[in-house]
Structure formats: C-alpha cells, structure tokens
Amino acid sequence: MSLTYTYFKMRKGFGRQPMFCMVKPEMVDNIMPDEAEQKKYCLRNPVNQESQAVLSQSQQEINTTRVVLTDTGINHLEGGWPKDIHFDDEETTSRYRRRIERDESYVDAIMHLTPKFEHYIDQNNAINMYDLFYKNMPSEDPVEKPIIRINNVFRDRQCRPTSSIGWTCEEDSKLVVSYCDKVFPINTPSRNTDLVGYLWNVELPSSPVDEFLPPVACWQVVCSPVSAPILLGGLEDGRVCIFDLRSGNSPQDISPEHIAHRDPVSALLYINSRLNNEFFSASTDGVCMWWDVRNISKPTEAMIMSVFSPIVNEYDLANAQPITTLQFDKAFPTRFLCGTDTGLVVNVNRKGKSHNEVMSAVFKAHYGPVKALHRNPSISKMFITCGDWRVNVWSDEIISTPIIPGQPQKYQINDVIWAPHRASSYMSVSADGRLRYWDFLRKYREPIVISRLSQHPLLKIKAHDNGQMIAVGDKKGVMYLVQLSDILVYSGNKDKPRMIQTYERETRREHLLETKIKEIRLKLTKTEDVGVEAPPIDEITEDFTSVESEYKRIVDEEVRNMGPGRTLSSSQLEKVKQEVRKR
CATH class of the missing domain: 2.130.10.10 (YVTN repeat-like/Quinoprotein amine dehydrogenase)
Structure with a gap:
C-alpha cells in the first residue's frame, strides 16, 4: 500500500500575483462634529471617580461527585517479555534472547551506546561525588542589610x-x-x-x-x-x-x-x-x-x-x-x-x-x-x-x-x-x-x-x-x-571582645585626662600659694589679638604673591604657622 499521492495543477489556478507599492494617503470621507450634540455636554473639573484595582471574586459551594482514590503498586522483578514467552521458562527465554542477539539492529544499537557508557564510566571514576572538596575552606557570614x-x-x-x-x-x-x-x-x-x-x-x-x-x-x-x-x-x-x-x-x-x-x-x-x-x-x-x-x-x-x-x-x-x-x-x-x-x-x-x-x-x-x-x-x-x-x-x-x-x-x-x-x-x-x-x-x-x-x-x-x-x-x-x-x-564572635577593648581604651583615655587636669590644678594651687600673680585677662587677650592679626597679614601677603584665583595649600599654611610661632 502506497502512502504518497501525486497530483498536478495549472499555474493559472493559483490566481493573480499581488503587487504592493507605496501610494499617497487618500481621503475617503470627512465627518464634521455636530455642534448641537456638543452643547448637551459640559466639562467637569475636578472629576471624582472610584475604581477598584483588585479583581472581583465570588465564592460558592456545590456538592460534587465524590472521587474515590486508591494507591496501588507493582513489584517489577523481570524485564518485559512478549506475551507468548513466560519468564520462568529458561529454555524459551534463552532461545528468544539468542534470536534477538543475532539481529543486525541489536548489534548496531550496542555499538552506538558503547562510547556513551565508556564516557560516563570514566567520568564517574575521575570524580568522587561523595567527597567534600571545600571542607577546609572557612565559612563566611552572609552579608545582610540591616532592616x-x-x-x-x-x-x-x-x-x-x-x-x-x-x-x-x-x-x-x-x-x-x-x-x-x-x-x-x-x-x-x-x-x-x-x-x-x-x-x-x-x-x-x-x-x-x-x-x-x-x-x-x-x-x-x-x-x-x-x-x-x-x-x-x-x-x-x-x-x-x-x-x-x-x-x-x-x-x-x-x-x-x-x-x-x-x-x-x-x-x-x-x-x-x-x-x-x-x-x-x-x-x-x-x-x-x-x-x-x-x-x-x-x-x-x-x-x-x-x-x-x-x-x-x-x-x-x-x-x-x-x-x-x-x-x-x-x-x-x-x-x-x-x-x-x-x-x-x-x-x-x-x-x-x-x-x-x-x-x-x-x-x-x-x-x-x-x-x-x-x-x-x-x-x-x-x-x-x-x-x-x-x-x-x-x-x-x-x-x-x-x-x-x-x-x-x-x-x-x-x-x-x-x-x-x-x-x-x-x-x-x-x-x-x-x-x-x-x-x-x-x-x-x-x-x-x-x-x-x-x-x-x-x-x-x-x-x-x-x-x-x-x-x-x-x-x-x-x-x-x-x-x-x-x-x-x-x-558576631568578635563583637564582644572588640567592644570590651573600646570600653577599656576610652576608660584609659579618661583616666589620663583626669590625671592631667589634676596636675594642672595642683600647679595652679602651688602658684597661688607662692604668690606669683597670673597675667591679667586683658594682656592675654591682647597677645591673642596680635598673633591673629600677624597670621592674617602673612596669609594675605602670600596670596597676593601667588596672583589672583590661587589659594594656599596645606603645606604653605603650615609654613605660615611656623613663621608666626617664631616671631
């Protein structure tokens, strides 16, 4: 029985070939607005409109036919054999196996699958899938954003x-x-x-x-x-x-x-x-x-x-x-x-x-x-x-x-x-x-x-x-x-020791500051006992004023020497401060 069928048809039976090209737009019709209908409407401003973005849902209950489900299983011990061959009969199964092995398609299938099996066997022998390759690598805590x-x-x-x-x-x-x-x-x-x-x-x-x-x-x-x-x-x-x-x-x-x-x-x-x-x-x-x-x-x-x-x-x-x-x-x-x-x-x-x-x-x-x-x-x-x-x-x-x-x-x-x-x-x-x-x-x-x-x-x-x-x-x-x-x-494991170090460092710093303040107060007390008068506040203020004016004068002079649009760098400012200290 043939599965193909051949037939013939003339070219003219397919119809005329379509030919498309670019043309200019063509006015087919023009409908002007009706002013009488337009006067029936007015513009609303503002407009309040309620809308629901969620799909409307409904719930209903019906009684359907009960479907009884059962779990069944099968114990498959032997491969699939034809109906006329019983797998317990060794003579029949061996005769059928020899007939299949002599078939050319069986030999071609085995030869075709052999390279794939060899590849998978070599790959399995090369990699031990049960070994922990990165067990010695230290674990790191995941980075999490504080929320x-x-x-x-x-x-x-x-x-x-x-x-x-x-x-x-x-x-x-x-x-x-x-x-x-x-x-x-x-x-x-x-x-x-x-x-x-x-x-x-x-x-x-x-x-x-x-x-x-x-x-x-x-x-x-x-x-x-x-x-x-x-x-x-x-x-x-x-x-x-x-x-x-x-x-x-x-x-x-x-x-x-x-x-x-x-x-x-x-x-x-x-x-x-x-x-x-x-x-x-x-x-x-x-x-x-x-x-x-x-x-x-x-x-x-x-x-x-x-x-x-x-x-x-x-x-x-x-x-x-x-x-x-x-x-x-x-x-x-x-x-x-x-x-x-x-x-x-x-x-x-x-x-x-x-x-x-x-x-x-x-x-x-x-x-x-x-x-x-x-x-x-x-x-x-x-x-x-x-x-x-x-x-x-x-x-x-x-x-x-x-x-x-x-x-x-x-x-x-x-x-x-x-x-x-x-x-x-x-x-x-x-x-x-x-x-x-x-x-x-x-x-x-x-x-x-x-x-x-x-x-x-x-x-x-x-x-x-x-x-x-x-x-x-x-x-x-x-x-x-x-x-x-x-x-x-x-x-973390190191947070508490680090905070203890911070606490001890800040406590030690405050102790040093307290000791320094006590020394200064002791010196002032000894000075008062000896009778040495401290310089008046007016003289101290005048000294600070003169130093400040001298500093500003030197800075202005340096800026003028550098030209317009220029500023002093940090090193130049440090030189000016040293010069003021010397004077």
Missing part, C-alpha cells in the same frame, strides 16, 4: 499617651501597656479620665485579650518574672498595687495612702531574689521604697536620696533629689543606679554605713531630667543614659565625664535601651517619631538605621528578651511592634 520592619500596630481608642510597656514572662509573650498623660496633678484635677490598661496578643492587633483597671492613672507597670498574670502598677497618687488577671481586672492589693509616695510613682522595678517577690519603687518626692509582694501594707525599707546631705538616716526631704528612673542589675545585688530630675545619676549602695558609702558615686549626666538609665547586658560596668538632647555612655570607674559622649540631636530623646544580645548596640526614640539603631563598632557618631514610625513623638521603647521584637509607644496611644533583621539582633 527595621513594622509587624503590627496596636491603637488605643481614646488616643491616650503611652506611659509604660512590659512583656509577660511566658512562651507566647504578650504586651502589657498602660496609658496616661504624665502631668503632675497639683491643685488641678487630673486629665486622665479613662484609666484602663490593655494586655495585647502580638498576633491580634484588632482588640486586646485582657485589661486591667487601676483606681487612678497608672504611671508605671511591671510584669512578674515568674508568673505571667501578675502585674505591678505604680499609680499617680504615689501608691503601688498588684493585679492578678486570673481573678479580675481590679487590683488584688494596694498600699495605704499614708505611707505611699507623695508624688506619682516614676520608677518601678523587680529585685532579683530567691523567690522573686521583692520590688522597689521611687518617685519625684526623693524617696526609694522596697516592698514585698506578699504584704504591701508597708514598705520593708525606705531611703531618702539626699545626695548632698551628710545625714542619711534622718527623714528630711528638704535635700532630697527627685527621682525619675531606676536601674537594678543582678550582678550588683546591693547596688542600684538612680537617675534624678536634676540630671544626676547616683550609684547607691544599700548596705553602706556612712554617707560616702551609700552615695558612692554621683555622675552629672545631663542638664535636664534623666529619662532612661540602663546597664549594658554584656559589660556590667558600662551604662547608658538619655536626657535633654543627648545619649551618653558612662563607666562606673569614671565619674567626671562620659566615656562615649553622644552627639546633640535636633529633637529630644525620650527613651533608650541596649540591644539585648549585642554589646555594642542600643536603640533610642525621640520626639520626631523616629527609631534610631546605633552600633559603636560600625558607625561611631551616627546611627546605622533610622526608621520613621509615627508622626507624633515616641515616648517609650521596650525590647523582648529574644532581642528581635521591639515595642514602641507614641503620644497618641499607638504602639508599634517592630521586628529587627538578624544582623541587628545577633552579634
């Missing part, structure tokens, strides 16, 4: 300022937030009418999972380190209270008014103890009080921050320094840091016997109130403060000046914290609504990441223990849950 990303936003319906933030101590940590306007209620009624605080689930920003209701505005809130439902509150009238969310949103216990602080509670912290049932509070009345959770009817101990008074045990608030913030580190069980409203930071020893032992060190940290105070979690002798427009890093060994002074910012710094797992990094929030992340090992004088979170001033910042989640609250009651990239959370 600050907003995960969730929690909004207060009444737009109250955020007063305090805390994290509960549980596997699925929750955020505890108190809201109030921190204005001293002196001879005026309090502005805070809505007193409720919220407990937020980090994955459900729509509504709080629980709430607590203090009797007055809550300035400070602290979570228990052992029990998640237990909260401590520092109130506007100076009292402290305990909440147990398992039994309701009202306080379970509250301290009496006659032994409470005279001003609102400005600081509240747990103390590291065996049962984790001790905490202490402070206020701008200048008193620190220690409490026991099991009985807050009276404080276990009280101390007046009379920094410049030799009398410690006498309860005289005339010389007390108003306290704005506290800091306690378990590395120093009997010591704590106290920030005051006058810009001082006091290193206090509870077990001291004399005034100098109790107030062991006084740091003149800021010109205004100390708003935040935290010790470095990796280097316990180093702590950070913020106030006015600066963030300063201090050492317990240097009292006179900070070892790393911060640059003055354009907006006030409201809060600052160390990064939990990086010894060289800290975060600050300011009145311009920006979160800044600083790292001394990368950029010494400027932040490495700046994120604009809000249009309103940011007031509080609190980091989770894992270091990756950061809670930031602003003045309008909006709390931002921020996630940091891994490069901002975890430190």
